[in-house]
Every structure is written in structure tokens, then in C-alpha cells.
Amino acid sequence: MNAVCANVGYLMSYWNRPFFPEGCADAMLTHSGHFTYDTMVRIAGSFVGIAQVFAAVADMYGWTHIVLVTDDNTSVICWYGAKPFDEVFDNEKNYTLTWLRLGSKPTDEQLDYTLQQIRSHARGLSHCFHCGTLFSA
Secondary structure (H helix, E strand, C coil), X not given: CHHHHHHHXXXXXXXXXXXXXXXXXXXXXXCCCCCCCCCECCXXXXXXXXXXXXXXXXXXXXXXXXXXXXXXXXXXXXXXXXXXXXXXXXXXXXXXEEEEEECCCCCHHHHHHHHHHHHHHCCEEEEEECCEEEEEC
């Protein structure tokens, strides 16, 4: 999706036409010094921005243990939505991030392990985007 957004955004800018994409969450498209996409107006923020907002919420409530559950397919949009959470929380010494990745058909043992990890690392639940679920404590 982001590759399409970059190409269409470039063409719309070249033709001086507005472009209002629904997704296009790549942080590159909003780099403040980048004027290639000057007619693009995104309705939703970048995935990096979403992760940073969640970090602000975690700070506000004093959450220090974050569990992110997603699928394990790195070629779909869910991966691009989850990856910034890893970047934001994994580099912070104030947080413990556990990123659990499940395949499309997890075994009973994998589900049991995932549930045990959630139970031992977090208490709350936040469904942050359509592909993943965040638990926090």
C-alpha cells in the first residue's frame, strides 16, 4: 500500500492535484523536509505516530510492560503497523516490550504459550489497530 501511495502522491503533486489517501502510513511521506508529496493530505497518521501516541498514553497511566500480539507475515500492512511499536518501546529503558507473533493457523501449544505470555506480562487490553492487539500493565 505504501509503495502505491508514494507513486500516486508523486504523480498528484506533479499534476498539482490534491490527494487524500485513507492509509499511506509510511513516515517517509510526512518528513518535514520532503516536498515531493506537497498535495497529499492524509486522514490518518503514520504508524510511527500511532506508536508514539500509545507511548504517551503508556506514560500517562504508568504502564511499563507492553505486549503486542500480531501475525507473523512481514509482507502485509499489519507488519508495518506493528514494527514502529518495536522501535518506540524496545529502545526505551522504561518499558518492557514483548512482541508475540502468531501464524494464521496457530497450534494449541502456540495459543497456550501466547496466553501465558500475556497473562504474565500484562493486565490491560487495547485494540490499537485492525491487525494487532496491545496489552499493557
